[in-house]
Amino acid sequence: MPAAQTVRNAELRADTAAQSVTTAFGGPLFGIPGTHLGAVRAPQPLPRGAGPWHYWWQAHYVDLLVDAGLRSRAPLSGKGFSGVDPIRLADILIRTIRLRNGGRITNSFYDDMAWLALAALRVDSLPGPPRGTKPRHQRLRESLGSALRSAHTQDFGGGLFWNRSRTFKNTPATAPAALYFARGGERERAQALIDWLNTVLLDPETGLYFDGVRREGDRLLVETPLYTYNQGPVLGALLELGGPANLARATALIQATAAHLVYDDDAGYDDDAPGGGSTVYDDDAPLLRTHGSGDGGLFTGILSRYLAEAAAAPTLDRQTRQLAGTLVTELAEQLWKGRATRNNLAVFSPDPRRTADESYPAGAGVELSTQLQAWMVLEASVRVARLDTGPAAETP
Numbered sequence: 001m002p003a004a005q006t007v008r009n010a011e012l013r014a015d016t017a018a019q020s021v022t023t024a025f026g027g028p029l030f031g032i033p034g035t036h037l038g039a040v041r042a043p044q045p046l047p048r049g050a051g052p053w054h055y056w057w058q059a060h061y062v063d064l065l066v067d068a069g070l071r072s073r074a075p076l077s078g079k080g081f082s083g084v085d086p087i088r089l090a091d092i093l094i095r096t097i098r099l100r101n102g103g104r105i106t107n108s109f110y111d112d113m114a115w116l117a118l119a120a121l122r123v124d125s126l127p128g129p130p131r132g133t134k135p136r137h138q139r140l141r142e143s144l145g146s147a148l149r150s151a152h153t154q155d156f157g158g159g160l161f162w163n164r165s166r167t168f169k170n171t172p173a174t175a176p177a178a179l180y181f182a183r184g185g186e187r188e189r190a191q192a193l194i195d196w197l198n199t200v201l202l203d204p205e206t207g208l209y210f211d212g213v214r215r216e217g218d219r220l221l222v223e224t225p226l227y228t229y230n231q232g233p234v235l236g237a238l239l240e241l242g243g244p245a246n247l248a249r250a251t252a253l254i255q256a257t258a259a260h261l262v263y264d265d266d267a268g269y270d271d272d273a274p275g276g277g278s279t280v281y282d283d284d285a286p287l288l289r290t291h292g293s294g295d296g297g298l299f300t301g302i303l304s305r306y307l308a309e310a311a312a313a314p315t316l317d318r319q320t321r322q323l324a325g326t327l328v329t330e331l332a333e334q335l336w337k338g339r340a341t342r343n344n345l346a347v348f349s350p351d352p353r354r355t356a357d358e359s360y361p362a363g364a365g366v367e368l369s370t371q372l373q374a375w376m377v378l379e380a381s382v383r384v385a386r387l388d389t390g391p392a393a394e395t396p
Contacts, residue, residue, distance in 0.1 A: 003385075003388040006385050006388065007382070007385045007386055007388075009385075010332070010378070010381050010382040010384075010385040011071065011072065011382055013332070013336055013378045013381070014067075014068070014071065014375070014378040014379050014381070014382050015068075015072070015074060016346050016378075017346060017348070017371070017374055017375035017378045017379075018064070018068045018074075018076060018086070018375060019076060019077070019345070020345040020346040020347070020371070020375075021038070021061075021064075021368075021371050021372065021375055022076045022077065022078040022089070023077060023078045023079075023345055024042040024078075024345055024366070024371070025038040025039045025042050025044075025078075025368050025371065026038055026039075026076075026078035026079065026081075026089075027039065027048050027078055027079030027080050027081075028048065028079070028080045029048055029049040029096050029099060029100055030047050030048065030049050030050075031047065031048075031080075032099075033080075034092070035092065035095070035096040035099060036078075036080075036081065036089060036092045036093050036096050037049055037058065037093065037096050037097070037100060038057065038058060038061045038093075038368050038372075039368060040052055040054060040057075040367070040368055041365040041366065041367055041368065042365065042366050042368070043365065044365075048079075049100050053100065053101070054295075054368075054369070055097065055101060055107055055109070055112045055116070056109070056111065056112040056115050056116075056295075056298075057298065057368055057369055057372065058093065058097050058100075058116075059097070059112065059115035059116040059118075059119050060115060060119070060298060060301075060302070060372050060376070061093060061368075061372060062090050062093050062094055062097075062116070062119035062120070062123070063115075063118070063119040063122065063305075063376075064372060064375050064376060064379065065086040065087065065089050065090035065093065066086070066087065066090055066119065066122045066123055066126070067376075067379040068086040068379070069085065069086035069087035069090065069126075070126070071379070071382060073085055073086065073087070074086075076089060087123065087126065090119075090123055091123065091136065094116075094119075094120060094123070094137060094140070097116065098140075105140050105143050105144060106143055106144065106147045108163050108164045109162065109163045109164075109173075110147065110148060110151045110160055110161060110162060110163065110173040110177065111162060111170075111172040111173040111176060113144045113147050113148060114144075114148055114160075114173060114176035114177040114179075114180055115176055116140075116144060117141055117144040117145060117148065117177075117180045118176055118179060118180050118183070120137040120140055120141050120144070121137075121141060121180065121183055121184060123136075123137055124136065124137050124138065124141070141184075145180070145181075145184065148160065148177045148180065148181075149189075151166075151173065151177075152177070152189065152192075152193065155169070156169050156200070156213055156215070156220060157196060157199070157200060158192060158193065158195075158196035158199075158200075159173075159174045159193065159196045159197070159200065159201075159213075160173040160174040160177050160193065161173065162212065167214055167215070168212055168213070168214045168223075169212060169213055169214075170201075170211055170212025170213070170223070171197060171201055171209045171210065171211060171212060171230040171234065172211070172212070172229070172230060174193050174196065174197055175193075175197065175209070175230060175232075175233035175234045175236075175237060176233040177193060178190045178191075178193035178194050178197075178233070178234075178237040179233050179236045179237040179240060181193070182237050182240040182241050183240055187241060190237060190240075190241060191241055193237075194234070194237055194238065194241065194246070197209060197234060198249065200213055200220075200222070201213065201222065203224070203226065206226065206256055206259075206260045207252050207253060207255070207256030207259075207260075208226045208230075208231055208253070208256050208257070208260060208261070209226075209230050209231060209234055210222055210223060210224050210225070210226065210230075211223040211224070211225045211226075211227060211230060226260065226261070227291060227296075227299055228257075228261050228288065228289065228290070228291065228299045228300040228302070228303040229291075229298065229299035229300070229302040229303055231253060231256075231257055231261070231303055231306075232302040232303035232304075232305060232306040232307070233302070233306065234253065235250055235253050235254070235303075235306040235307070235309075235310060236305075236306040236309060238250040238253070239306075239309055239310060239313050239315070239316075242315055247315050247316065250310065250313075250316065250320075251316060251317070251320045254307070254310055254316075254320055254323055254324050254327075255320070255323070257288075257303070257307075257327065258286050258323055258327060261288060261289055261303075262286040262287055262288055262289060262327075263287045263288075263289050263353065285326055285330040286326070286327060286330065287330055287331060287334060287352060287353075288300050288303065288304070288327055288330070288331045288352075290350055290351055290352060290373070292350055292351070293350050293367050293369065293370055294367070294369065295369065296369075297350050297367055297369030297370035297372075297373055298369045298370075298372060298373050298376075299373070300331065300373060300377070301372060301373030301374070301375070301376030301377050301380075302373075302376065304327075304328050304331060304332075304376060304377045304380040304381075305376055305379075305380050307324040307325075307327050307328050307380065308324070308325070308328050308380035308381070308383040308384050309383075310324035311324040311325035311328065311383070311384050311387060312383060312384075312387055321387075325384040325387065328377065328380045328381050328384050329381050329384055329385070331352055331377050332377045332378050332380070332381035333381075334352035334353070335348050335349065335352050335374050335377055335378070336378070338352065338354065338355040338356055339355075339356050339374075340355065340356035340357045340360070342362070347360055347366055347371070348370065348371055348373075348374030349370075349374075350367075350370040350373070
């Protein structure tokens with residue numbers, strides 16, 4: 001297939017995911033005009049904003065609206081709004097997050113705040129004419145940055161606490177904070193956080209990052225689960241900081257991801273299977289593993305975002321870039337093949353080895369996290385596809 005057509009197909013798939021999410025999940029908070037929030041589930045029997053509050057899911061929703069806006073500025077529609085520019089919708093969503101969070105932008109979890117700080121920084125870094133005397137979300141980012149700095153202490157040798165109880169430091173908080181500080185000009189702090197991760201939470205056997213560390217009596221106890229999303233922001237920070245040591249670590253991390261965070265069985269999709277697809281596939285490309293639903297429903301989408309950045313990074317060697325891109329495009333392909341169409345909207349499976357109809361039978365509620373993940377993977381695949389058509393516009 002010609003490269004231009006590959007890009008166009010990837011863009012159309014990302015458009016489908018964007019419109020499906022905003023239509024099925026997006027709408028006003030408690031029916032308040034001029035607000036916008038993603039429902040936790042669809043269909044949602046409760047008013048939007050009622051029930052569990054997932055601050056960090058909404059932060060990634062902001063990030064995805066920025067992706068869509070940078071890519072095409074095609075207007076989006078949903079409950080209570082029609083034909084809204086994605087960047088405008090991202091601004092509204094940020095304000096609504098504050099409103100749903102009780103009028104405050106900070107909360108009890110430093111990883112949540114790091115993700116929103118990153119998303120708001122991207123909004124404020126958009127190209128174009130000046131947006132006033134200062135970036136519109138500068139005060140918000142100052143509040144979040146101050147909170148993140150307060151969690152960076154020398155307890156446990158460094159790193160960021162996970163939440164305000166200050167008993168656990170982990171990769172989910174430290175890595176996105178490091179990336180935020182690197183992008184915001186606090187490079188020494190960012191490097192110190194990465195150095196701490198390399199010293200305390202890097203698994204010498206796999207080359208991946210463990211989840212976190214807590215104190216148990218007089219010793220530190222490392223929590224050893226290996227999750228896809230922990231690797232993503234570490235990779236992003238390594239690329240942002242650059243330099244031989246960081247780039248060598250980034251290369252090793254991509255290789256470790258391909259070796260240890262992919263499915264190792266033969267289950268997946270086969271284009272030639274009866275009915276257009278089943279739970280077998282015959283592709284030799286590595287398929288990134290996912291982590292189910294709930295919070296885990298976002299994990300591999302986050303990794304894919306930063307693998308796409310690696311695929312576009314001129315500081316990495318060609319073979320490493322190609323491996324990063326292949327991981328993204330293979331996952332995107334399998335998620336797309338397994339989608340279902342309901343009410344003219346796409347529904348994606350949280351597991352690329354199963355169809356959406358298997359994961360979410362007709363009538364079952366669909367989680368926002370898993371649909372954001374699929375959208376994130378498809379946006380990442382657009383960036384990878386564009387690499388074959390010449391220099392692509394770099395995203396902040």
